[in-house]
Amino acid sequence: MQMPPYRPPTPSGTYRAHSPSPTPNGRQRGSQSGPSGNHGPPPGHNTHAVAGGRVTPKPMLTDWSIDRANQHYNVEGWANGYFSIRGASSSAAHLTTGSPGQPVATISTIPNLSSQTHISNGNAPTQGDNSPGSPASQQAPPQPPPSPTSKAVDGTMQVHPLGLKGPTFNIMDVIDDIKEKGLQFPCIVRFLDILRARVILLNEAFLSAISSLNYGGTYRGVYPIKVNQMKEVVDEIVDAGRPFHYGLEAGSKGELTVVLGYNTDPEAITCCNGYKDEEYLRLALLGRKLGRKVVVIVEKLTELPHILRIASEMSVEPYLGLRCKLTSRGSGKWESSGGDFAKFGLTLPELMRAVEVLKERGMERCAKLIHFHVGSQLTELRVVKEAVMEGARIYAKLRKMGLGIEYFDIGGGLGVDYIGTRSGEDGSSMNYDVHEYAYDVVYTLMRICVEEDVPQPHVVSESGRAITAHHALVIVNIFGTITVGSPEEIAAVSTPTDNEHRVVQEMRNIVGSYTSRSKTAKSWQDAQAKKDEALQMFKLGLLSLEDRAKVEGLYWAVARKMMPYTKSRSRKLRIPKEAIDIADKMADQYMANFSIFQSVVDHWGIDQTFPIIPLHRLCEEPSRDSILVDITCDSDGKVDNFVEDYGTDKTISLHTLRPGEDYYIGIFLTGAYQDIMGNLHNMFGRLNEVHIYIGEWEKNFQLLLLVASIADTPDDDDPEDYYIEEVIRGDRVADVLGRLFYNPQDLVRRMKESLTSNIRSGSLKPKEGVALGEFYDSMINSYTYLKAIIYESKNRIRDVSALKEQLY
Numbered sequence: 088m089q090m091p092p093y094r095p096p097t098p099s100g101t102y103r104a105h106s107p108s109p110t111p112n113g114r115q116r117g118s119q120s121g122p123s124g125n126h127g128p129p130p131g132h133n134t135h136a137v138a139g140g141r142v143t144p145k146p147m148l149t150d151w152s153i154d155r156a157n158q159h160y161n162v163e164g165w166a167n168g169y170f171s172i173r174g175a176s177s178s179a180a181h182l183t184t185g186s187p188g189q190p191v192a193t194i195s196t197i198p199n200l201s202s203q204t205h206i207s208n209g210n211a212p213t214q215g216d217n218s219p220g221s222p223a224s225q226q227a228p229p230q231p232p233p234s235p236t237s238k239a240v241d242g243t244m245q246v247h248p249l250g251l252k253g254p255t256f257n258i259m260d261v262i263d264d265i266k267e268k269g270l271q272f273p274c275i276v277r278f279l280d281i282l283r284a285r286v287i288l289l290n291e292a293f294l295s296a297i298s299s300l301n302y303g304g305t306y307r308g309v310y311p312i313k314v315n316q317m318k319e320v321v322d323e324i325v326d327a328g329r330p331f332h333y334g335l336e337a338g339s340k341g342e343l344t345v346v347l348g349y350n351t352d353p354e355a356i357t358c359c360n361g362y363k364d365e366e367y368l369r370l371a372l373l374g375r376k377l378g379r380k381v382v383v384i385v386e387k388l389t390e391l392p393h394i395l396r397i398a399s400e401m402s403v404e405p406y407l408g409l410r411c412k413l414t415s416r417g418s419g420k421w422e423s424s425g426g427d428f429a430k431f432g433l434t435l436p437e438l439m440r441a442v443e444v445l446k447e448r449g450m451e452r453c454a455k456l457i458h459f460h461v462g463s464q465l466t467e468l469r470v471v472k473e474a475v476m477e478g479a480r481i482y483a484k485l486r487k488m489g490l491g492i493e494y495f496d497i498g499g500g501l502g503v504d505y506i507g508t509r510s511g512e513d514g515s516s517m518n519y520d521v522h523e524y525a526y527d528v529v530y531t532l533m534r535i536c537v538e539e540d541v542p543q544p545h546v547v548s549e550s551g552r553a554i555t556a557h558h559a560l561v562i563v564n565i566f567g568t569i570t571v572g573s574p575e576e577i578a579a580v581s582t583p584t585d586n587e588h589r590v591v592q593e594m595r596n597i598v599g600s601y602t603s604r605s606k607t608a609k610s611w612q613d614a615q616a617k618k619d620e621a622l623q624m625f626k627l628g629l630l631s632l633e634d635r636a637k638v639e640g641l642y643w644a645v646a647r648k649m650m651p652y653t654k655s656r657s658r659k660l661r662i663p664k665e666a667i668d669i670a671d672k673m674a675d676q677y678m679a680n681f682s683i684f685q686s687v688v689d690h691w692g693i694d695q696t697f698p699i700i701p702l703h704r705l706c707e708e709p710s711r712d713s714i715l716v717d718i719t720c721d722s723d724g725k726v727d728n729f730v731e732d733y734g735t736d737k738t739i740s741l742h743t744l745r746p747g748e749d750y751y752i753g754i755f756l757t758g759a760y761q762d763i764m765g766n767l768h769n770m771f772g773r774l775n776e777v778h779i780y781i782g783e784w785e786k787n788f789q790l791l792l793l794v795a796s797i798a799d800t801p802d803d804d805d806p807e808d809y810y811i812e813e814v815i816r817g818d819r820v821a822d823v824l825g826r827l828f829y830n831p832q833d834l835v836r837r838m839k840e841s842l843t844s845n846i847r848s849g850s851l852k853p854k855e856g857v858a859l860g861e862f863y864d865s866m867i868n869s870y871t872y873l874k875a876i877i878y879e880s881k882n883r884i885r886d887v888s889a890l891k892e893q894l895y
């Protein structure tokens with residue numbers, strides 16, 4: 088058999104045999120950049136990336152605008168077409184031309200219409216094809232009814248659950264609904280249509296590659312539920328994946344109980360990974376008894392005889408998967424998941440022994456699947472291909488030894504571009520998209536099968552992160568700021584007084600003589616030396632507290648003078664590193680009502696970057712260089728790594744808080760691992776959640792568009808375009824207490840005893856004691872996060888909860 092020529096997919100994901108299509112900004116993509124090539128920055132940037140994600144930006148826009156905001160927070164880069172800033176012109180460009188990695192918005196994504204799911208098939212246009220040249224795009228779309236109530240204004244973040252061409256609604260409207268329901272922030276919003284769209288995107292990408300290459304097998308993906316085991320998430324994935332016979336993967340007994348309950352499709356695969364005991368194996372084989380394709384993956388050679396023994400006791404033929412330890416290793420943060428010293432899998436000698444064991448028992452046909460996993464969040468496509476090449480050779484040799492392998496399981500690892508730079512150098516980005524991934528996997532596997540003259544197996548992938556990351560957004564409210572060297576602090580020391588101490592006068596001279604950027608290095612060194620001198624003198628009793636305070640205030644004045652030179656990265660050139668560091672450290676600390684350990688634990692644990700952006704006011708220039716600090720009593724509880732200017736930065740530009748006005752920040756792409764791995768540090772529990780679907784009206788409207796072959800939905804922001812399908816209340820204090828084995832009733836009893844004894848001794852009035860008791864009781868039933876704190880003025884915080892009412 089001849090291999091077809093290597094022709095990677097076009098950005099739209101529909102395979103086209105000829106020239107690559109131009110992108111919105113006129114550049115060519117596709118074969119030109121190669122399957123693992125980096126793709127350029129968005130229009131308006133002239134950027135060169137450097138190692139570690141640090142880049143030198145050259146923004147072409149100097150004045151602030153919504154387009155500038157779009158570039159600054161790199162929304163187009165990471166949002167993948169699911170989110171945009173209302174009013175940004177480049178998003179509008181995408182509405183007519185499509186974008187790389189843009190999710191498919193076809194009828195197949197509409198809930199309850201899955202029987203009509205369209206599986207794109209090679210060159211054939213999809214049912215939802217509305218490319219610029221198609222007749223569809225030339226008709227005027229019907230208009231949705233106007234909404235008098237929407238809070239959507241330019242500069243607010245909006246959602247496109249089915250991609251940029253699909254229905255749109257505004258996150259500020261969702262925030263209003265959350266408030267109306269009496270839910271407190273922080274709050275997770277799950278856009279369940281995005282989950283569906285991701286499942287469809289992945290399946291269609293593989294089916295499209297298979298069809299375009301005329302590959303001999305099919306695709307049978309599985310979702311590893313460890314990435315997000317929440318019932319609603321698994322429900323949605325199973326439902327969206329049904330037309331594709333999309334299966335599930337379990338890594339423990341607990342997960343397998345879920346998977347056996349949910350994956351009832353006899354065509355879909357169930358993968359059983361992880362170390363196994365007898366109970367786990369019996370559970371897996373129970374699935375085989377039901378006639379399902381439950382594959383027990385052999386992670387350790389010692390598991391094999393037990394599987395065979397229990398299968399024989401249960402009179403069932405097992406489906407075995409052989410997990411190989413490939414020498415090819417992943418790239419990025421999870422590199423050690425693969426390679427010779429990986430935790431799971433069989434070495435080559437062990438694999439040979441497994442073949443012997445199966446042959447001795449005449450059970451070669453039971454080896455149905457070969458599996459490897461070289462790490463999560465693979466940053467480079469080259470690495471994926473290396474692994475597939477090695478795995479495919481092993482597959483071919485095992486086939487030739489007589490094993491009946493039908494499935495080739497490439498594990499997880501399909502990345503998510505959290506920072507949107509399309510760079511294989513930063514662990515939070517990657518240099519390929521879903522279509523390129525699928526195409527290169529199928530192409531590489533096929534090439535080796537053709538060379539080795541073995542049957543082309545069905546492809547299985549265990550992508551988790553790429554399925555779930557995009558659907559979850561954590562909305563956090565800001566309740567104040569901390570500023571080191573604030574203008575008030577500096578103003579207080581700016582006027583000299585009579586008889587000032589020499590050290591104070593000298594520090595004043597340093598501030599005064601710092602007049603240009605070229606003096607930064609010298610002035611900063613002098614200021615540091617003077618501050619040290621003041622400290623030594625203070626310790627020796629030679630400097631008063633007042634004078635030392637003046638020296639410190641003037642020291643911050645020098646640092647503040649430096650900030651304009653260190654703010655923009657391109658201007659940081661030729662500025663001493665310590666001056667840049669101090670400028671970063673002097674960033675305002677925005678106090679955010681959340682726990683990093685509960686909501687974005689990977690930022691703390693492995694320095695992963697998540698896209699974070701204000702959800703409104705994006706038409707105003709953000710003037711404060713900031714970091715986010717959470718409400719845990721832990722100095723690690725801060726976010727100091729952000730997506731900015733087509734790279735990452737230690738600070739984020741935020742807006743000055745307005746007295747009496749809420750300010751909301753969104754932490755995006757948190758749907759993979761974060762939901763599940765978050766912990767109870769400081770007893771901050773699970774967040775309130777709302778689950779959102781696009782509205783019934785929109786579903787029908789979308790249907791109408793497809794029937795009428797009309798292109799884009801209009802840019803509407805009708806709040807009725809979505810509905811909150813479910814509200815899940817986050818942990819109350821009592822829930823968290825229970826998990827730590829406290830008895831809330833017992834605590835209430837203990838408090839009542841203390842109050843009673845204080846009332847008896849006369850130190851508390853009875854009425855006051857009763858009110859305090861009731862207040863304590865109500866706290867046990869309250870949300871674990873800060874309640875109703877709004878920014879009032881001058882960094883003062885006002886707790887507007889009904890504390891007084893409850894007390895008196």
Ligand SMILES: Cc1ncc(COP(=O)(O)O)c(C=O)c1O
Pocket residue numbers: 311314360460462463464465498499500501549550551552553
């Ligand atoms: C065996 C296996 N399969 C699948 C996955 C999911 O990987 P990802 O979320 O990167 O797709 C993992 C996670 O590390 C894994 O260990």
